[in-house]
Amino acid sequence: MRHTPIRFIAAGALVIGFLGGLVLPLPGRGNATTGDAITIYMQPPTLGWGSSPYLTCGRHSTCLPPYNTSSALDWDDNNTGYGNPVYYRSYNFTSNTGGIIQVARGLPLQIQTAQDGCAIMAVWVAEGTNGPLRAIPKYDHVNVYNAAAFPIWGRAYPQTQYTSRRVGSTVNDSALCSTTGSHVHEDYYSSSASYTQNTAYPTASGCHDNCGTRLNSNVNNYTRRFQWTEGY
Amino acid sequence: MKIKRIVLTLGLLAVLGAGGFAAAKLIGGAAGTEAERPGQVDFDTIERRQATETAQPRFVGELLGIFIGPTEDTWPKDLQDEASQRLAGGCVDVPRSEAKSLDFPRPVALPKEYSPEELVPARVCSGQVAGLTWGYTVSGVEGIPGHVQISRSIGKARTYDVASDRVSVEHFGGREAIFIRPITPDGLAQIAYVLFPEPFGVTGVQTFNLSEADTTAVAQAVAEASK
Numbered sequence: 306m307r308h309t310p311i312r313f314i315a316a317g318a319l320v321i322g323f324l325g326g327l328v329l330p331l332p333g334r335g336n337a338t339t340g341d342a343i344t345i346y347m348q349p350p351t352l353g354w355g356s357s358p359y360l361t362c363g364r365h366s367t368c369l370p371p372y373n374t375s376s377a378l379d380w381d382d383n384n385t386g387y388g389n390p391v392y393y394r395s396y397n398f399t400s401n402t403g404g405i406i407q408v409a410r411g412l413p414l415q416i417q418t419a420q421d422g423c424a425i426m427a428v429w430v431a432e433g434t435n436g437p438l439r440a441i442p443k444y445d446h447v448n449v450y451n452a453a454a455f456p457i458w459g460r461a462y463p464q465t466q467y468t469s470r471r472v473g474s475t476v477n478d479s480a481l482c483s484t485t486g487s488h489v490h491e492d493y494y495s496s497s498a499s500y501t502q503n504t505a506y507p508t509a510s511g512c513h514d515n516c517g518t519r520l521n522s523n524v525n526n527y528t529r530r531f532q533w534t535e536g537y
Numbered sequence: 538m539k540i541k542r543i544v545l546t547l548g549l550l551a552v553l554g555a556g557g558f559a560a561a562k563l564i565g566g567a568a569g570t571e572a573e574r575p576g577q578v579d580f581d582t583i584e585r586r587q588a589t590e591t592a593q594p595r596f597v598g599e600l601l602g603i604f605i606g607p608t609e610d611t612w613p614k615d616l617q618d619e620a621s622q623r624l625a626g627g628c629v630d631v632p633r634s635e636a637k638s639l640d641f642p643r644p645v646a647l648p649k650e651y652s653p654e655e656l657v658p659a660r661v662c663s664g665q666v667a668g669l670t671w672g673y674t675v676s677g678v679e680g681i682p683g684h685v686q687i688s689r690s691i692g693k694a695r696t697y698d699v700a701s702d703r704v705s706v707e708h709f710g711g712r713e714a715i716f717i718r719p720i721t722p723d724g725l726a727q728i729a730y731v732l733f734p735e736p737f738g739v740t741g742v743q744t745f746n747l748s749e750a751d752t753t754a755v756a757q758a759v760a761e762a763s764k
Contacts, residue, residue: 366655367655367657369658373655410580412578412580412583412584414726414745415728416684416728416745417684417686417743417745418696418697418728420688420695420696420697420730420741420743421670421686421687421690421730421741421742421743422670422672422743429580429681429726431580435578435579435580435581436577437577437578438578438681439576441681441682452584452587453584454581477624479624479627479628479660479662480623480624480628480660480662480667480668481660481667481668481688481690482657482660483630483657483658483660494674494682495682496681496682497576
């Protein structure tokens, strides 16, 4: 009788440990389960950082009559030739106040070549270092320039941390793609992050020749925003 | 003595708790509940596969009357000239109805999981109908978006920078075609190609993030539609 309480406590410890093991995930393969809120604000992808590229078509699918509204934006690169730099650009925030941390990792991939349509590349953005795929920004009329994966660092608001990485080059894909001149059709594919687009941009139905310029290093000029909770 | 007993008891409880945790992890792992989050990708593996492929000798040559090389300068001179003349006059959109000569004799019957993308106009280059395209999206490997692009276009040369051992001639739906396999059969984050020779040029299929088996199934449907 004298030992009963300790037996109960021991059994309780075993059960609690077992249940904890069932419920709590282990950090593995770069998966942090911090519950931190991660937000990525995509920026215009052309010209050098701190420049103001022309927006040549408001939110659209294809920038052609009848100018159907969708999520893409067309960015000029101020160059009449092809082979011009295209950048993955974003401001990255985390709710973690512990300084600058790697919130994601980007992998440039060619999705489609110009041999059968538009040249399309995308960047797979995975959580942490090798976590789940969270966001897929895409760039039309572009070939991959540097296929190496790269880290995406973030920090807590109001401090800012940005990524500007050359990932592609513009390409003449006009033989089988509805396009004219070197530019980037910037869009996204759905993935597990929640998605919001900046409503400050015009739609193609109202703007399809020259929609003005946007400073590509101003977080308020973000084109689209991806958000997720780390580990969930 | 009393303090020692308390410390020993707490230590025992900690060991039991950790043991329970480990047991749950072992059982959970064996049941496949660990690290099974959707869309989990290993970039290091993808990069390693790509690097291995890039280190292999590249395919340059002609199969079934279609020339393939990593860049246009590897093509025969007449094919290079033909391609540059086509682009020299510029390319414009025309309604698809004006490119009926390139259309499939019958619709491509893909399973309903393949969602067709918005149809885009046909292209005319230097006054000549150059091509018609069809795009589809589908849930691909690891539940990550996969893509299919089908084209019917003039010209008999392609710039594909691929390892020679990925290229072969196969039969799909009773038709001969050039098959450029994905780097690995799972097709994760990789492009594969199928090219059917046609009197007007080529029927081309590109897939991204589809397994080799799924690409084969798409190619069979395209072969049936093009007969």
